[in-house]
Amino acid sequence: WLGALRFDNLALRSLPVDASEEGGPRTVPGACFARVRPGPLQNPRLVAMSLPALALLGLEAPAADPAAAEAEAALFFSGNRVPAGAEPAAHCYCGHQFGSFAGQLGDGAAMYLGEVLGPGGERWEIQLKGAGVTPFSRQADGRKVLRSSIREFLCSEAMFHLGIPTTRAGTCVTSDSRVLRDVFYDGNPKHERCTVVLRIASTFIRFGSFEIFKPPDEYTGRKGPSVNRNDIRIQMLDYVISTFYPEIQEAYSDNTVQRNAAFFKEITRRTARLVAEWQCVGFCHGVLNTDNMSIVGLTIDYGPFGFMDRYDPEHVCNGSDNTGRYAYNKQPEICKWNLGKLAEALVPELPLEISQLILEEEYDAEFEKHYSQKMRKKLGLIQLELEEDSKLVSELLETMHLTAGDFTNIFYLLSSFSVDIDPSKFEDFLEELISQCASVEELKIVFKPQMDPRQLSMMLMLAQSNPQLFALIGTKANINKELERIEQSSKLQQLTADDLLNRNKRHWKEWLEKYRVRLQKEIESVSNADAWNTERVKVMNSNNPKYILRNYIAQNAIEAAENGDFSEVRNVLKLLEHPFQEAEGFQEVKEDAEEEGAAAAAAVCSQETRSRQSYCSKPPLWASELCVT
Numbered sequence: 001w002l003g004a005l006r007f008d009n010l011a012l013r014s015l016p017v018d019a020s021e022e023g024g025p026r027t028v029p030g031a032c033f034a035r036v037r038p039g040p041l042q043n044p045r046l047v048a049m050s051l052p053a054l055a056l057l058g059l060e061a062p063a064a065d066p067a068a069a070e071a072e073a074a075l076f077f078s079g080n081r082v083p084a085g086a087e088p089a090a091h092c093y094c095g096h097q098f099g100s101f102a103g104q105l106g107d108g109a110a111m112y113l114g115e116v117l118g119p120g121g122e123r124w125e126i127q128l129k130g131a132g133v134t135p136f137s138r139q140a141d142g143r144k145v146l147r148s149s150i151r152e153f154l155c156s157e158a159m160f161h162l163g164i165p166t167t168r169a170g171t172c173v174t175s176d177s178r179v180l181r182d183v184f185y186d187g188n189p190k191h192e193r194c195t196v197v198l199r200i201a202s203t204f205i206r207f208g209s210f211e212i213f214k215p216p217d218e219y220t221g222r223k224g225p226s227v228n229r230n231d232i233r234i235q236m237l238d239y240v241i242s243t244f245y246p247e248i249q250e251a252y253s254d255n256t257v258q259r260n261a262a263f264f265k266e267i268t269r270r271t272a273r274l275v276a277e278w279q280c281v282g283f284c285h286g287v288l289n290t291d292n293m294s295i296v297g298l299t300i301d302y303g304p305f306g307f308m309d310r311y312d313p314e315h316v317c318n319g320s321d322n323t324g325r326y327a328y329n330k331q332p333e334i335c336k337w338n339l340g341k342l343a344e345a346l347v348p349e350l351p352l353e354i355s356q357l358i359l360e361e362e363y364d365a366e367f368e369k370h371y372s373q374k375m376r377k378k379l380g381l382i383q384l385e386l387e388e389d390s391k392l393v394s395e396l397l398e399t400m401h402l403t404a405g406d407f408t409n410i411f412y413l414l415s416s417f418s419v420d421i422d423p424s425k426f427e428d429f430l431e432e433l434i435s436q437c438a439s440v441e442e443l444k445i446v447f448k449p450q451m452d453p454r455q456l457s458m459m460l461m462l463a464q465s466n467p468q469l470f471a472l473i474g475t476k477a478n479i480n481k482e483l484e485r486i487e488q489s490s491k492l493q494q495l496t497a498d499d500l501l502n503r504n505k506r507h508w509k510e511w512l513e514k515y516r517v518r519l520q521k522e523i524e525s526v527s528n529a530d531a532w533n534t535e536r537v538k539v540m541n542s543n544n545p546k547y548i549l550r551n552y553i554a555q556n557a558i559e560a561a562e563n564g565d566f567s568e569v570r571n572v573l574k575l576l577e578h579p580f581q582e583a584e585g586f587q588e589v590k591e592d593a594e595e596e597g598a599a600a601a602a603a604v605c606s607q608e609t610r611s612r613q614s615y616c617s618k619p620p621l622w623a624s625e626l627c628v629t
Contacts, residue, residue, distance in 0.1 A: 001069040002076055004058050007085030009114040010123065011203070014239040016232060017089065018135075026135050027104055029225045032209070032236065033089040036111055038079025039132025039142070041175035041194050046070045047150065047561060048569045050157050052577065053168040053200055056124050057116045077198045078173040079111070079131035086113040090134035094224045095208035095291025096341050098325055103222030105208065105291050106136025109144055110199070123243075126170070127199040143179045147558045149195035150569055151549075151628075152302040154557070156199070158549045158576040159299055164277045165270070166299040170198040172569070174561070184629060185320070193562070201298060203244060207338055208291030210236065210345035230348065237263070237349055244296050260350040265358050268339055270297025272366035275335045279328070280374040281545065282308035282407040286318035286628070288326050288334045290341045304628040307548045309619050310438055310446070311400035311407040314481075319627040323475050336363050377543040378411050379515070380536035383522045392518055399511040403504045404438035404446065406618040408548050415540035417512065418533065419519045430512075434504050436618055440497050445624045447488035456482055545579040546616050552623035553615060575615055 011033070018031035028034050049070070051061050062069030075081050082088060090107035097105075110129045118124055129152070130144030144152075149172050156169035177194040213233050214224040226232055237256075241263050242249045248266065252259035274297050278285065285292070286304035294300040306317030313329040321327075326334060336359065343355035375393045376385065400410060413433055421429065438446065451459075459479055462470045526532040553572055560568040613620055 001059065001062050001072050002083055004060075005083055005085065006058065006117045007083070007087075007114040008117055008123065009085075009087050010243065011112070011115060011125065011239070012087055012089060014243075015235060018092075022135075024133065024135070025137050025139070027225050028092045028106065028135050030229055030232065031226075032092055032212075032232065033112065034092065034135045036088050036090045036134045037132075038082065038088060038111055038128060040080045041078050041173075041177045041196070043176040044074040044078035044080055044173050044196075045175070046074045047146075047172040047174050047195070047566045048153065048573055049073060049171045050153075050169060050573060053157065053160075053170045056118050056122075056168065056200060057126070057170070058119045059170075073171050074173050077128065077171045078175060078196050079128050083113065088113055088128075088131075090136055091204060091209070092136065092212055092225065093206060093208040093291055094211035094214060095206075095289045096211075096338070097289045097291070098321075098323075101211075101214065101217035101220050101222055102289075103217075103220070104136065104212070104225045107134055108137040108140055109134070109142045110204070112204070123202065124200050125203055127201075127204060128196050129199050130194065130196040141179055143177075143194045144196065145179065145181055145192035146174050146195045146561055147183075147192070148303070149174070149197045150558050150561060151305070151554050152199075153197050154554060154569070154572060154576060155302045155305060155549050156197075157573060158579065159283070161577050161579055162281055162545060162548075164281070164283070164299060165274055165297055167199050167201040167204070167294075170200050172197050184627060201294075201300070202296055203240075203294075204300065205236075205240060205295045206291055206300065207293040207295065207342040207345070208289070209295065210342060211290060214345065233346075233349055237346070240295055257350065257354070260346060261354050261358060264343065264346065264350055264355050265362055267295060267297060267342070268359055268362045269366045271335050271339060272332075272363050273297070273370045274299065275332050276367050276370040276374060278331060279371060280378060280543075281548065282311070282328070284308060284315060284317035284326070284328050285331065286321065286326055288331065288338065290338045293335070293338050293342075306551055306628060308407050309550060309623070310404045310442075311397065311410075313397070313401065317628065319629040322478070324477060332367055339363065374543065377539050378414075380415065380540040381518065381522065382536055382539050383525050383532065386518075386521070388518070392514060395511055395514065399507050402507050403434070404443060405433075406436040408545060409436040409616065409618055411544040412546055412616075414515075415537050415544065417515070419516055419523060430505060430508060433508055434501065437504050440492060440495055440500050442621065442624070443495075443500075444489065444492050445621060447485045447492060449482060449485050449489055451482050542580050546581070547575050547579045549576060550619060550623070551626045551628065552613070552619045555623075555626055572615075 015032040016030060018028050018034040020034070076083050089112045090110070091112060092104065092106045095102055095105050110127045111131045111134065113126045113128060115123050115125050130149060131142065133142040153169040153172040156167055159166035160168060172195065174193050174195040178191040179194055180189045181192050182189040210233065212224040212226040213229055215227050216223040237260060241259060245263055245266060248259060248262045252262055271293070284306050285299070286306065287301070292301040304318035304320070308315045308328055314324065315328040316324045316326070318326060339359055343350070343352060343359060346355060372390060376382070376389060379393070381389060399405070400407065410433060413436065417429055459470065463476070463479065522532065523529050557568040557572050
């Protein structure tokens with residue numbers, strides 16, 4: 001089956017490869033790649049495969065003998081056997097992590113296998129993530145485990161089918177080999193199954209790839225492994241622009257500064273559009289370091305990501321992001337900051353005064369333009385573009401925030417609202433909308449204080465008496481957030497379910513009246529209101545997903561897989577391939593897990609038992625306890 005793969009490894013022919021055969025972690029100077037060998041795994045077996053992703057490589061669904069094809073995929077895409085024509089290598093890059101330059105990073109767990117030519121001649125780089133030690137593994141073992149691999153596999157495909165630029169995932173292969181992992185960094189490690197994901201993209205080169213030339217950082221003292229090698233920087237720019245931006249290479253072939261400026265302008269615009277897309281589906285990346293930013297504008301490196309459930313502009317999906325640097329509402333400015341670091345890394349081939357001007361002129365304008373266009377589609381404003389629309393959007397988000405509304409489900413419901421909705425149907429619609437807002441019980445979990453009162457008291461005193469010491473162990477934002485939790489928690493003790501319902505109804509009635517007035521302006525500008533409404537609903541339903549990869553859905557699939565049942569991973573994958581459609585004939589509620597012999601395939605609603613939710617439900621109470629680091 002895999003004999004159909006046609007390799008043509010342009011990156012290794014175009015960029016310097018380290019000549020050293022030395023194994024194990026080390027500094028790799030003067031090179032973009034180092035050759036590696038995948039480490040074998042015990043008894044590899046396929047968890048799931050994405051046929052739409054594998055089709056990019058010219059691999060069709062194995063009709064004749066699916067079991068044999070699965071076994072072949074498990075053998076080759078675990079790293080136990082290397083396909084003919086593949087040349088395993090690890091990519092060298094650096095990065096600013098949480099704002100500080102970290103020096104050499106590189107592919108510590110991922111291995112470039114090569115570039116496969118697709119059916120139309122397009123080129124796809126394929127990687128094995130979790131295939132073993134590379135020169136960039138530092139103190140780690142180069143392995144990934146089942147839970148993180150399932151999340152990356154499912155989210156890569158989910159994002160593609162949502163229409164968001166992303167790397168793809170072809171297969172997920174697990175094994176009987178195990179590694180020790182401390183999941184929450186709390187001193188309670190456990191053994192987990194080694195698992196490998198086949199990742200697919202036009203390239204995995206990232207902003208941090210150009211930071212290998214960085215001289216010693218003034219704050220951390222760290223430097224890139226290839227300082228003063230401007231010749232390699234030139235090689236990389238030539239390769240990236242000619243391969244992935246050929247129209248720019250062609251237009252500016254006789255002026256490299258203009259060419260490099262045009263390239264920087266394009267990656268600035270692509271990045272702005274990408275993060276606008278994230279914001280419009282409530283996606284949080286979690287680790288927006290410069291080494292996790294694609295040079296071609298893709299979503300890359302799925303770690304502690306999360307789709308926002310209850311709308312909270314300050315939502316932090318990464319449990320180890322203690323300062324909230326990569327919170328949902330900070331993603332646009334962080335991506336702009338990262339572009340600034342890319343600009344610094346391109347000097348002297350692109351002078352900073354040119355790139356900084358491009359960044360200031362292009363990024364914010366492109367983000368706002370794309371975000372506004374996407375939000376208009378989500379609200380069905382397809383006829384007119386009015387200045388007041390941005391206010392309508394911000395007031396919608398504020399209403400969601402005030403009522404703790406589910407971001408995805410509320411947008412999805414809005415297509416069933418109409419200007420001339422009759423009063424009884426309006427009440428039904430309002431009830432359905434409010435059912436997507438958090439209950440008093442849910443809010444009590446959301447605003448449950450997280451610090452010991454004595455610890456909080458000590459931190460408040462320290463902030464007053466010794467600000468320097470306080471700055472080392474805490475942040476003002478964290479303390480303010482805890483004080484807000486305490487205040488809200490106190491208010492909730494007095495709040496009844498009826499009080500909350502009435503308050504939420506008032507907020508939503510106010511916003512829906514503004515929305516109705518805005519839709520009326522659309523109707524007045526068209527000759528055929530029925531045709532307009534049909535198109536409006538169509539546009540809304542193709543921009544507001546019904547299904548996203550919520551953390552609790554991923555967790556259910558992970559728990560089933562950890563108990564040997566891969567059916568839920570495959571089930572969820574099929575669902576995510578059609579995020580905007582009703583799942584006709586789709587078995588949303590599975591049989592009792594014990595009857596299927598997989599007790600952990602069901603999720604939890606109380607401490608003892610988990611009852612299965614619909615895949616489009618807002619999260620159950622137990623999901624608030626999930627922590628991804």
